[in-house]
Amino acid sequence: MKSRKIRMTAQFFNGAKRYFAGAVFASLMTTALNALTPQIFRFTIDSVLGSGKYPYLLSHLWIMALILVAVAALSGIFLYMGRVGTALAGETFARNMRESLFSHVQKLPMSWHDHNQTGDIIQRCTSDVEVIRNFVVTQLLEVFRTAFLVAVSFGMMFSMNRKLSLIVLGFVPVVVLYSAVFYRLIARRFTDADEAEGELSTVVQENATGVRVVRAFGREKFEMDRFQEKNDAFAKLWIKLGTLSGLYWGVGDLITGLQVVTVIVIGAVEAVYGNITVGEFVAFASYNTTLVWPIRGLGRILSDMSKAGVSFERVDYIVKGEEEAYGQNAKKEECEKALDIRFSHVDFSYGEGKEVLSDVSFEIPGGTTFGILGGTGSGKSTIAQLLTRLYECEKGKGKIFVGDREVQDIPLEELRKMVGMVLQEPFLYSRTIRENIEASAPGASLEEIRQAAKIACVDDAIMGFPDGYDTLVGERGVTLSGGQRQRIAIARMLLQNAKVMVFDDSLSAVDAQTDYVIRKELLKNRKDTTMILISHRITTLMGADQILVLNHGRVEELGTHEQLIQGQGIYRKIYEIQMSQDDRKKVKKQDGGL
Numbered sequence: 001m002k003s004r005k006i007r008m009t010a011q012f013f014n015g016a017k018r019y020f021a022g023a024v025f026a027s028l029m030t031t032a033l034n035a036l037t038p039q040i041f042r043f044t045i046d047s048v049l050g051s052g053k054y055p056y057l058l059s060h061l062w063i064m065a066l067i068l069v070a071v072a073a074l075s076g077i078f079l080y081m082g083r084v085g086t087a088l089a090g091e092t093f094a095r096n097m098r099e100s101l102f103s104h105v106q107k108l109p110m111s112w113h114d115h116n117q118t119g120d121i122i123q124r125c126t127s128d129v130e131v132i133r134n135f136v137v138t139q140l141l142e143v144f145r146t147a148f149l150v151a152v153s154f155g156m157m158f159s160m161n162r163k164l165s166l167i168v169l170g171f172v173p174v175v176v177l178y179s180a181v182f183y184r185l186i187a188r189r190f191t192d193a194d195e196a197e198g199e200l201s202t203v204v205q206e207n208a209t210g211v212r213v214v215r216a217f218g219r220e221k222f223e224m225d226r227f228q229e230k231n232d233a234f235a236k237l238w239i240k241l242g243t244l245s246g247l248y249w250g251v252g253d254l255i256t257g258l259q260v261v262t263v264i265v266i267g268a269v270e271a272v273y274g275n276i277t278v279g280e281f282v283a284f285a286s287y288n289t290t291l292v293w294p295i296r297g298l299g300r301i302l303s304d305m306s307k308a309g310v311s312f313e314r315v316d317y318i319v320k321g322e323e324e325a326y327g328q329n330a331k332k333e334e335c336e337k338a339l340d341i342r343f344s345h346v347d348f349s350y351g352e353g354k355e356v357l358s359d360v361s362f363e364i365p366g367g368t369t370f371g372i373l374g375g376t377g378s379g380k381s382t383i384a385q386l387l388t389r390l391y392e393c394e395k396g397k398g399k400i401f402v403g404d405r406e407v408q409d410i411p412l413e414e415l416r417k418m419v420g421m422v423l424q425e426p427f428l429y430s431r432t433i434r435e436n437i438e439a440s441a442p443g444a445s446l447e448e449i450r451q452a453a454k455i456a457c458v459d460d461a462i463m464g465f466p467d468g469y470d471t472l473v474g475e476r477g478v479t480l481s482g483g484q485r486q487r488i489a490i491a492r493m494l495l496q497n498a499k500v501m502v503f504d505d506s507l508s509a510v511d512a513q514t515d516y517v518i519r520k521e522l523l524k525n526r527k528d529t530t531m532i533l534i535s536h537r538i539t540t541l542m543g544a545d546q547i548l549v550l551n552h553g554r555v556e557e558l559g560t561h562e563q564l565i566q567g568q569g570i571y572r573k574i575y576e577i578q579m580s581q582d583d584r585k586k587v588k589k590q591d592g593g594l
């Protein structure tokens with residue numbers, strides 16, 4: 001893990017190294033200049049008291065004043081440079097990290113997303129990144145600075161008085177050991193606190209996105225209680241952490257106080273006995289005080305190290321997630337003809353769960369329309385998701401072909417361009433309608449966008465909005481009706497010009513008449529596409545060239561509408577339930593459904 005952390009840090013440090021080196025240099029210069037100040041005081045005091053080695057200075061005290069001002073000015077300049085360097089290094093590092101995580105999360109498979117809560121992912125990509133940035137850049141710099149300060153200060157102190165220096169040195173391991181013990185104590189509590197924060201963010205995020213469901217079902221109290229429970233747990237953990245930190249700082253202050261008092265008492269005695277000059281005593285006391293905080297700060301850094309260690313592991317969890325296989329070895333070929341689709345003995349289950357598809361086989365000739373009907377949870381969407389490899393079919397559990405290639409051999413990018421899909425719950429970005437439709441074909445002209453929207457029967461509705469295609473869609477399209485959202489998602493997919501189009505219950509939110517008109521428009525404009533329609537509505541599917549009936553993940557029936565209504569199977573039963581005699585006559589008149 002340690003080497004992983006180092007590798008991860010080095011990777012994200014790209015472009016930040018020179019800023020970090022600059023910040024380290026400037027910080028060391030500030031420290032060196034600050035270490036000079038006690039020496040200036042020492043010479044000045046000893047010259048004034050007549051015990052100094054340079055009596056000449058007494059009549060030229062302005063020189064000391066000038067040096068003091070120059071040192072302070074230089075120190076200020078280096079301090080400024082150090083801060084700028086730290087900010088540049090820190091932000092470059094954090095930006096690299098966020099960018100890399102974001103792009104990685106985008107490529108993680110659906111199965112990974114299924115097992116990870118959104119709030120937690122957000123927290124890992126934001127607060128955990130901040131903790132690591134703070135540690136790697138700010139704290140690491142502080143470690144360099146403290147090491148240098150300790151070396152310089154002890155050098156100066158040993159040159160003045162060995163005995164006193166050894167006393168101060170004796171305190172260093174006590175403080176560091178004490179900090180290390182504290183670090184061990186606090187590490188686990190930080191993990192708990194971070195996890196509690198993730199859970200809290202998830203509740204907030206779920207409530208913000210699902211606000212309508214909460215209101216509609218009067219779940220405010222339940223959600224408030226749930227939030228309160230997480231909030232209390234989170235607060236308790238931080239109170240525990242605060243108590244522990246308070247104990248640390250309290251005992252730490254006591255040790256520090258002892259260190260200062262010991263130096264003052266023994267230093268004063270040494271000065272009285274003439275073993276050191278008053279100037280040296282003052283300088284010594286000054287070094288001792290300067291050292292106290294950075295050494296104690298090491299404790300803080302150690303405790304932050306535990307926090308950073310936890311954050312490293314949390315971020316590493318994302319980094320370790322295996323990205324979707326892009327099938328790089330596959331040959332890329334442009335296909336002009338309509339694409340056949342074939343499922344051959346496909347078995348599938350999500351993770352360790354029960355089998356969702358069992359021995360599913362069917363063939364869709366290129367350019368034809370294929371309907372899939374089945375009860376809820378029968379595996380219809382799963383077929384669509386396997387086709388686009390949102391989920392991967394396990395080796396040895398059947399084969400899926402698009403054209404004459406197995407889906408595993410088609411680069412993902414190419415496959416998803418070839419197979420367009422309108423999901424059951426269409427997601428719209430909080431951007432304009434135009435941008436939402438254009439997402440599948442960036443750079444498309446308004447003309448092309450409108451053409452797609454016309455086929456999806458949504459152009460009139462969009463033009464009816466005051467801002468037309470520039471109308472902003474709220475988060476998840478809250479300003480639009482369910483049917484409008486579905487139709488915009490259809491327009492987005494149509495613009496993609498895919499060779500295979502999959503409509504996963506995509507017309508469920510529009511009325512039967514609009515459903516019919518959209519299907520007619522689709523037929524008129526389909527060119528050489530293979531179409532898969534998933535629906536619960538017989539009217540949506542009845543005109544398809546073949547209809548597959550799924551029952552608990554198995555192929556129950558397969559045939560044309562006419563063949564299936566001749567039988568006594570599920571299709572016939574659903575047909576009887578969904579259609580009254582009158583409807584049947586009407587539907588026959590309407591070009592046979594699709």
Ligand SMILES: Nc1ncnc2c1ncn2[C@@H]1O[C@H](COP(=O)(O)OP(=O)(O)OP(=O)(O)O)[C@@H](O)[C@H]1O
Pocket residue numbers: 114350353356374375376377378379380381382383424505
């Ligand atoms: N990501 C997932 N992880 C685990 N199980 C899943 C996942 N998605 C679906 N399932 C399960 O797989 C089964 C089939 O789901 P699928 O969505 O394919 O059904 P469906 O026929 O499309 O249903 P509906 O008509 O309700 O949309 C269901 O039992 C469902 O609970």
